Amino acid sequence: MTTLLIFLGFIACLAFVIGYVVYQTKDKQDKEVERQRKLRLLRSEATRVQRLIDEIPEHLMTQPIRLMLARIWQNRLQAQQDLGEQDPEFVRTFNRANQYLAQTQASGELSGDPISNIEQGQQISHALKDLHTFVMQLYREKKLPENVTQQFSSHIHQTVTRVIVEMYQQNAAQAIEDDKPRLAIIHLERVIKELNKFKNEPNHPYRQIVKDARHTIERLKKEADNQETKGANTLADGLNDMEKEEQFMSDIERAKADATQKMKAAR
Known part of the structure; x- marks a missing residue:
């Protein structure tokens, strides 16, 4: 009986140890x-x-x-x-x-170079939108106060506009340098369209940019018209030259034909 109790006690201890090890x-x-x-x-x-x-x-x-x-x-x-x-x-x-x-x-606050190309502008715009999403997520999780969220959100929206405007301004400048006034006008019109979102605000922060863009567009329209006039004149001159050349070739062919007829008649 004593041996049985000892054996059962041993089994119980072993089970406890195994259970403890498994649990751990x-x-x-x-x-x-x-x-x-x-x-x-x-x-x-x-x-x-x-x-x-x-x-x-x-x-x-x-x-x-x-x-x-x-x-x-x-x-x-x-x-x-x-x-x-x-x-x-x-x-x-x-x-x-x-x-x-x-x-x-x-x-403190920092300064930097403007956006230099479309690819850079698009990448930064996407990142700014991700930043806005992140800020709103922090607000929903109550990790950011409402007033701070509004400040951050307002700045991000204005910065996206700034990036887009700088991108189009750089494109317009490049088009002007390449002597492509019509293309430059398109980019400047995009600048105005983007900034018109703020036209009803009492303290429009971009009034001067819009004014300068419109002034530049008027100047570029004149340049574009002059280019088209020159292009039209050049085309007309080219057509006249072609007509003269065709007339000249026709005269030569007629002269050849007449000479052939005369030679046949002489025979």
Whole structure:
């Protein structure tokens, strides 16, 4: 009886130990799965913010917007480090984020070059729209106050307009340089169309740009008309030359025919 009790006790202890080991293993696996899930989420958020920082020129964002992005980027990377992320590429990115945050805190509003081509303008416009989506997401998640959200949203919308205007202005300047006034007019008309969105605002920030664009269009229309007149005259001259050449060739053919007839008659 005593032996049986000892045996049953041993079995019970063994079952307890096995159960404990299984539980610990399962718990460890669950924690690792959760850690990996958090890391994936943090990586995704950090990558999204980093892309906005990389694709939008700094001078097109106010310092508060840049600070917001810098802090979120650094925060997401810090959380990854706290979860044990030690990849060398991650460490380099984390160091860069810390440097960017420090630089942004020390800087004010920045200046930069205008948009130089359509491809660049389109890329920046898309990135700005993504930034606006991100800002609204933070607001919905109650991570951004309403007044700050409105300020950021207003600035982003104005910046998108600025990018589009600069893009068309550069295209118009290139067309003028290439002596293509009609093409330049098209780009300047796009500038006016874009800025007319603000025409009913009391403090229209782009009145002078619209005025200058219209003045330039009037000048370019005259140049385009002159080009077309010259082109028409050149075409007319060309047609006259062709007609003269055809008449000349006809006269030659008739002269040949007459000479042939005369030669036959002489025979």
